[in-house]
Amino acid sequence: MIAAHHLPVLQVVLPLVAAPLAVLCPGARAPWMAAVFVSLAAFAVAVTLALQVAATGTIAYELGGWPVPYGIGLHIDNFSSLMLLLITGASLAALLHGKPVIDKEVQSRPVSLFYGAWLLAVAGLAGMVITGDAFNVFVFMEISSLATYVLIAAGPTRTALSAVFKYIIMGSIGAMFYLIGVGLVYMMTGTLNMADMTERLHGVDDVVPVLAAAGFITVGLLLKAAIFPLHAWMPNAYAAAPSTVAVFLAACSTKVALYVLIRFDLGIFQPSLEGHDIQFSAFLMPFALVAMIAGSLIAIFEKDLKRLLAFSSVAQLGYIVLGASLLTAAGMSAGILHLFNHALMKAALFLAVGSLVYRYGSAKLADLAGAGRTMPWTMAAFTLAALSLVGVPLTAGFISKWYLVLAAMEEGTFGWFLIAVILASSLLAVIYVWRVIETAYFRPAPEGAPAVKEAPWYLLAPTWALAGLNIYFGLAANAPYGLAARAAADLLGGGA
């Protein structure tokens, strides 16, 4: 069947073609429906591809029929199919939840432009994940980044503008560093195809440019992924963005950069560069550990719920990087599993925050006092997802932290230090999560606060669906863990 064969490329083409069409739709409802429909279709394609990968292994697709080292190849394995599910799923959930929130918060008129940018962001992120060509990653990265800048700048306050400016500067530097790195590798190998690159790097005599390239690529992508200490752009960008955009960004944007980082460093450089593993580990592990503590510590003192969650993301990204920097199959699978679970919990948390902001018009903790009584269902969903963030048993967050601790135990004595840091960070997470819960449930509403009703059902349904997934994957952890373990095996087996 022709259509089935072309599924991989549809993942990018669908939102890319739909973006201008959505812009042309009149009113506020039609472009939203178009975006939801496309996200749904893309999600269906992602599910089909994931099943296909699980059944038959890696899918290779040659764009335009040009054979791979010369043409651009798409390449979908376990890891990329997991990421595709995240991207399209997050887009779908955020949009289903977001219609009233977007109508209220987004400043750009006509609002159809916003949905156009949204679909471009989806196309770019999906492209970054499935392409097998290093330069193509750069192009898709810039498509998604440019669209993301627009999405954040649509935020309700003028803080959005200064936050976006900072993000543009740092994001461009990140992309530029990546480009320099790709250029240096191209110079030494004469190829841009990732699989081909891995092969040819073996034969390179002078490794100095390749080491420089590894440095440039790693730092550039760390910037894009907002890994501590290169996260400066993120908290403001998340806080100032429309709540719906924050859901989407928190769930997948930084994770896609992290995906490319892992793919490049572990898939391409690791098998071909001697000593790269030690450098990678020694460079990233301290950052990951400091991120886990510092991110949580700053989150404790934040007064704005969105910024609090953003700093908690800095800490949680640290867990993922820690898993990757252990360089063992167990660590890698724990990292990938946490990448998936963290997307689930952060999406649920930001969806709940979106509902709160929709009703309260503010994400300041002080304004949200008493929310537990006025919006019990929303806060209950928030609490569930927050428990998952802390890592309470029976939630998805527990599973990934459990595997991370198991992976750390393999490291011997040093592992106990890692476990101590993991536990300390979780305890700090309890504190900042408790601050929110205490404010919402045990503080009286401030004097003169507006009367607030529970969020309507169409906001509650997606929030609870994602909060429910946190519990579901906490109980039935085999499916995502199996996928993560296979993805880790792919990466560490040397097959890019």
Place this chain on the structure above:
Amino acid sequence: MAWLGILNYWIFVLLLMTGMYAIVAKGNLIKKLIGLGICQSAVFLLFISMGKVVGGTAPILDGSDRAYSSPLPQVLILTAIVVGISTMALALAVVVRIKESFGSIEEADVYGKEAEA
């Protein structure tokens, strides 16, 4: 004078550092963007110069046996230039809106007003 042989790389480093300096040290948002532009040009030059083969000509097959320069980096950079222009246009548009809502394009003023609000 071995370093003269890799002069193009020195120019790349110099331009990149100049741009970075402007991004970090200048408070004016437009000047920061100009710094970003200089950085991007540095990357373009890096790519284009690595495709050059000494004595090589344009890659047009005419039956004779000659050395050709690699056209691929130039093609790649054509894409990167388009991307750079888009980024710059978007960033300048953001600066215009910052000027409209903050009344200034000096970094200190903008963040100062933000802290007040």
